[in-house]
Amino acid sequence: MASIMKRGNRYRALVRRSGTTRCKTFGSRREAEAWAASVERRAHEIAAHGYVAPKAATIAELIDAFEAAGMMRNGTTRSILRVSRRDVGHYRLSDFGFVQCLEWAERRMADGNEASTACVYVSTLGRVYKWGRVAKRLDLPASIFSEVRIHLRLSGHKTKPRTRDRIPTDAEVERIIGYFKSTWRKGKVPMHEIVRVAADTAMRRGEIVRVTVGDFDHNRRELTIRQRKHPVHKRDATIPILTNETLAILHSRCEGRSPNDLIFDFDGRSVGKQFTATMHELGLNGLVFHSLRHYCASRLIASGMTIPMVSIVTSHSDWAMLKRYTHLSAAQVHEQAQSLGIS
Structure with a gap:
């Protein structure tokens, strides 16, 4: 049985049941009694059936x-x-x-x-x-x-998501960057620079628009990505800037600016929409912004980098997961074997 106690001008309802105590204060005795009755009714249903009916809840x-x-x-x-x-x-x-x-x-x-x-x-x-x-x-x-x-x-529907296996070629990446560069106007999103950075660093769209000037170290050719995506918990990751072109882009955008300024101060959703719309316009079906991350990882693997080295760029803690970003041909394996003197 609930107890209702008056304290000053307010009423305190106390419900004890099955070793659990709940209390709450109200402005009127009627409100306190209604709440106590509701709590007792819910506790009774749980005790009797294990669960309480949702009733009118939406x-x-x-x-x-x-x-x-x-x-x-x-x-x-x-x-x-x-x-x-x-x-x-x-x-x-x-x-x-x-x-x-x-x-x-x-x-x-x-x-x-x-x-x-x-x-x-x-x-x-x-x-x-x-x-x-x-x-x-x-x-x-x-x-x-x-x-x-x-x-x-x-019923015959494909309920498993399709794997992202469409990777742009070098020529397609250059074509995309060239198109964005030719159509860019001052004050608009510099898509040509964003695409180049994504293709060279394997950064996700959200990461590119989140890094700050203070995260970039020109002398060490490094960029720190705060709270980078991770299967268990997000964490900071420092990646190397491997190409001079991306290094120059980051340096020019950071020069003379405050450490807390965003390097690319643009809406990530706008970046994604522009990229998708342009792929349709150029007839490059199947390409999404995330395809640039596949492109970078595949290109690094094809260049001869080991999976542990590539994981420093992509921040994959599970090397097995990195395998889906590698798309090597038998011809590339032969080329690597020849360069190592195996064949």
């Missing part, structure tokens, strides 16, 4: 609680759940089942998403449901999301 409210708990730990999750909230946030949790989830995935595919992308949305919302089931003890059907993915796969 998907949007669950996503908000997920965010408030600090579970959105990267921009991708935040972006996906923002779209999910817009698409299906109005559903009551009790009304969103397998059929509704499948219809949502099919709508995303009809809007232009690949089946693999639709599955990413489904899986991410599934994580929110699992969190609600464990952390909030809500009686949620978390299994429907895996069932939807299985249904799409058995």
Whole structure:
């Protein structure tokens, strides 16, 4: 039984049940009693069934609680759940089942998403449901999301994302840079410089627009990338600047500026959109900005660098992961063997 105690002009509700104590202060006795009754009812349902029914709560409210708990730990999750909230946030949790989830995935595919992308949305919302089931003890059907993915796969859809195996050639990279250089105007995003830096350093788009003047050491030919992507936790990484052209670009953009200034003070999303639009215009289908990272890694491997050396540039802690960035031919292996005197 809850106890309500008056303290001054306010009322303190105290609920003790199953070794757990919860208390909260309200401006009126009625509010305190209503809260205490709600807590006791929830505790009773959990004790009886293990979970509590979500009742009138919506998907949007669950996503908000997920965010408030600090579970959105990267921009991708935040972006996906923002779209999910817009698409299906109005559903009551009790009304969103397998059929509704499948219809949502099919709508995303009809809007232009690949089946693999639709599955990413489904899986991410599934994580929110699992969190609600464990952390909030809500009686949620978390299994429907895996069932939807299985249904799409058995229906003939390719639910696994395609590997990024399209790598530009040297000629294509020079063509892209040449096009951006010829169309650049002062005050606009210097795409020709950004593409050159990406192709020479294997830096991601977000990393390029985040590095500061203070991160660049011209004398040591090094650039420090703060909080670089890592499978376990982000961390700072210092990479070598291997080409004189990129060194000159960075030096010219840093000269006379404050250490806290961004080297490329532009919106990363704009960079990505411009690159994608230009690839379509040039007829270079299948190329995305991330393809430049593959290009750099493959080029370094082809030049004879060992995987440990290349990992210093790309910051891969798992060398096995670096293998997907290497695309060597038998002819290149023969050339390397001849240079080493093996054949």
